[in-house]
Amino acid sequence: MLLRSDDEVEAKKLQQRIKSSILEIVKKREINVKDGEFQSFGSDYLGQLVEMTRESDVKKRITIDQMIDEIKAMYGAGHLTTTNLLGWCVVLLAINTEWQDRAREEVNRIFGRKSPDSDGIARLKIINMIINECLRLYPPVLTVTRKVAKEAKIGELRIPPKINIYISILALHHNPDIWGKDVHLFRPERFAEGVAKATNNNAAAFLPFGLGPRTCVGLNFTTNEAKVTFNDFAEVQVCSVT
Ligand code: HEM
Structure with missing residues (x-):
């Protein structure tokens, strides 16, 4: 038994x-x-x-079971990840109050007392940098998985077919060879000229949403959602940690 x-x-x-x-x-x-x-x-x-x-x-x-699976997948993929991102944003802004001030200034300048709209959201440069840096330091999804379709060779490494490969997003985001000696520090300015510049045109170095045909379907939704939430930060002082 x-x-x-x-x-x-x-x-x-x-x-x-x-x-x-x-x-x-x-x-x-x-x-x-x-x-x-x-x-x-x-x-x-x-x-x-x-x-x-x-x-x-x-x-x-x-079937009913398929419906339940879809709901669970959407909840797991969409809710926990976004709350995780926002939680870390609050912590990092509480520690780095100068970035909190810059975020507040940007939101006030672009929206004032208006509700956020899509044009304004697209212009939130500082907030975009902060979100990217939070996603780099604390990626809500730690690994992506791929199944090897046919034998491949990467450098000296032979990868046999049909095995699962776990790619560590966390390890890539904390690799000093890619990000420099200040890899563990919160420095949103590294994204000032976009992701391509920050990664030295290495698209696989920054993977918070995965890569390729199976990349996250909620990517745009979740970043817009996070930016709208930042709009609320402008009205409150996120506590500061010293
Ligand atoms: C900060 C928020 C989020 C992060 C960091 C995140 C991250 C990821 C990652 C790393 C993957 C795997 C991609 C790959 O294998 O290349 C993924 C897949 C997926 N995500 Fe997200 N995600 C987030 C938000 C969302 C939201 C809001 C939704 C839905 C509204 C969503 C729905 C999905 C779905 C359905 C997949 C599977 C796509 C597929 O296999 O074709 N995610 N996400």
Whole structure:
């Protein structure tokens, strides 16, 4: 008989609880549609997924379990990563108050008391530099994985096919050969002339969102979200740590 470890038992329980809470939210939407309160399950991501579980074309239909997997993936990929980035931004700005002041000055200059718009967001240069430096020092995703399709050689290293390779984003971002002796310091000015200049045109040196065809689909969304959040920083003093 196979015995399950305490961790596995706990993981199974958590899995069940996550599934039940997702199904509960879905049920509320179904009841609202049934009672005629709403015409559809909603135009948001969840609403569209629920719609797909009821698709008449079987080729397009997804199962309830697939819907739950999609929701979990989006939550894990999109929520934890963004909160992690914003958390480190707050810590680093609390330590480096001169950058906090520069960020506040930029937001006030570009938006004043207006709500952020896409034109203004594109002009937030200082904040872009701060976000990149936070992503470099504390990348929310530490590794990317790739499966080797066919045998390859990198320098003296022979890489056999079908193995998984774990590329450490953290190690690349903390390599003094790429970033210099001040690699462990918070220095947003290294991104003043863009990522290409900061990495000496080495696209694989800065990988917070991965690279290639499977790069993060939330890249633009999350950086805009972070910049909008910075707009709120302008109105408050992020505590300072000395
Ligand atoms: C600071 C925030 C984020 C970071 C640092 C981040 C980082 C990453 C990384 C490193 C990958 C792997 C890319 C690769 O293998 O080359 C990835 C994939 C992915 N990310 Fe993000 N991500 C963030 C936010 C988001 C958001 C907000 C969403 C959704 C709204 C999202 C959805 C995804 C999805 C669906 C994938 C899988 C893409 C695929 O395999 O084709 N991410 N992300």
